[in-house]
Amino acid sequence: MRDFFKKRLSLAITLVMFVFGVMVATFFLIVGSIAILQHWDIISLTDHSLNSDEGRHPLHSLLILFGLCVLLGTALTAFLSKKTLNPIRKVIAATHKVAGGDFSVKVDLKGIEELEELSQSFNKMTQELSSIETLRNDFVNNFSHEFKTPISSIRGFAKLLKENHLTEGERREYLDIIITESERLAALSTNVLILSKYENLEIIPDKAPFRLDEQIRKVIVLMEPKWSSKEINVNVELDKVVYCGNEDLTEQIWLNLLDNAIKFSDQSGFINITLKNINNEIQFAIQDNGPGMDDQTKAHIFDKFYQGDTSHSQKGYGLGLPLVKRIAELCGGNVGVQSRPGQGSLFTVVLSKA
Template sequence: MKKVSKRAKRYITEIQTDSVKTEGHSLRFHFALIIFIILLFAMSLTITATVILYQMRLLRVILGGPFSVIIGVFLLSVCIASALAYYVNNHILRPIVTLSNASKKVAKGDFSVRIDKKTYIEELNTTFDNFNNMVSEISSIETLRNDFVANVSHEFKTPLSAIEGYATLLQDESLCASERNEYIKKIHDNTRLLSDLTGNILLISKLDNQSFTSHKKIFRLDEQIREAILTHEVTWETKGTELEIDLEEINYNGEESLLLQVWMNLIGNALKFTEQNGKISISLKSFQNIAVIKIADDGIGMDNATKKHIFEKFYQGDTSHKGKGNGLGLPLCKRIVNLHRGRIECESEPGKGTVFTVILPL
């Protein structure tokens, strides 16, 4: 296998080398061809001008005989061709070579490449600007991809380590029934966390790639929000949370199952970050052709630095992991709302609570 691997690497290297050589020969050939065409053009232009001036007897006075005229035409043609060749080389061919070399570096994974060379040709300058913008975008995407892989690995590793740890503890035959049940529950909770994480990652991927199959239907939006509230009944009863609910009866045409996740996430977050005996207000109102849903709490709130990143994948403002989560809830909410051509907004201050507003077109 090692021999095959080395041979394959050598073969790939030879192909790349041959490709570079071929490209270099091709560029030199085209440059020579351009110079030849320029020379022909310059000679034709000079000969035409010379014939006209010679017939007007202007050159006869200056140069004298026909032989002197031929030499003059040749020298003038060479001068014009050289000037044109210099211009083409410096302002067209050399920038193209620069672009080609920069593209090779990007192909090898160097996203720090930028082209600063400016020319008198506006189209080339525009091409360079577009190239720089493209490399910046690719660099950003690569950074996001690396961060995504690192975050996914971390989020998977945490519950997997917990499952492994509790499974090891369960092998102890001296455990009492209550301890055994507690460890089994911990394994179940972490397994469910993994399942939710996997489902959210797949759903976000589908929404980002626009590969989600739409199944819109008309349903009662107020009843759906009420269903999401009741799902969290155990939590708000345990914490003694005061709920203020004002839901207008509204029929909505959309993705019922996806929108339910939005309300589940937003209400769950409100409960998670609201202290004992806190207050949460949930309202649904229609204004002309839009539905406005507000979910407000008087919890711990967020500073501006945290608020800027809440819709980024895997970002968690609560670094203590006080509540279970994986930093995918709000990014998922934003994508689902965007899918419905709506928008989601957040207002928050530390110590004063948070208000999430979802606006959906009717």
């Protein structure tokens, strides 16, 4: 019996029990009230009173009983409904706090299944809103940092070049730094513009059939200086796949994923690349043996300017993977990631052939 009461009740059963309880309580109150009113001779329901000249008309007694039922039922319902609606009031109050910008508020409703689900959904919503707000602040901070750093560097070394006591070697060094920082700023600006362009793009232009496996091979060859410098072993297994799409657009997927895998692979590590043609789907996978990612990093890896490496020891702007995700969506596909700390990462891209 104790276990029964510990179980969650559904909202429907709770409402039925509430209505039934009100009806039973009203019945007993009315019976008691009738007994008291008859004792005080305010109403009389006996046959003798109905036949007596001084007896009241039956309709009069019925009207009094009807009014009494309505009054007691309404009062009892109003009294009990306050407690019944308390969980809803808690949710409303919490909603007002969220609307005011407080995403730390939580609700804890117990006892009724639907209300517990509402409580869990509300808490999950506030957690996501808090995460989005944090990411928004991080986005502004990272964006400002990535632009401000090269600009400050360029400005500082440009001022040094105005000094007359510099040697020719120092001048060349400072000019090289200015050129490097300018290229970095240009690359960042280009990536932001490309991502912004694709975010606003809804229809893919210039579609044409092409060999997807050959495109991936060209990308691997193009990136050869990077993976060769780290002595990475690239294992390739590509099915022959003809895909109808925009070549420049899809090329960005393979470039960014391969660049990301090279960046985080260990020295003398490996990268496995596969392309499978399964039914009406094209499945691409790229796996590295890098440091892997925890759950928090995986949850935000496709957010703009998000970098799992908070120390910024790896060169990057946090725009490559968001770009990959957007292009995959434009192509009617999706991108996913599987990773664990210390076990590398596996990125998969699924495209539809239809």
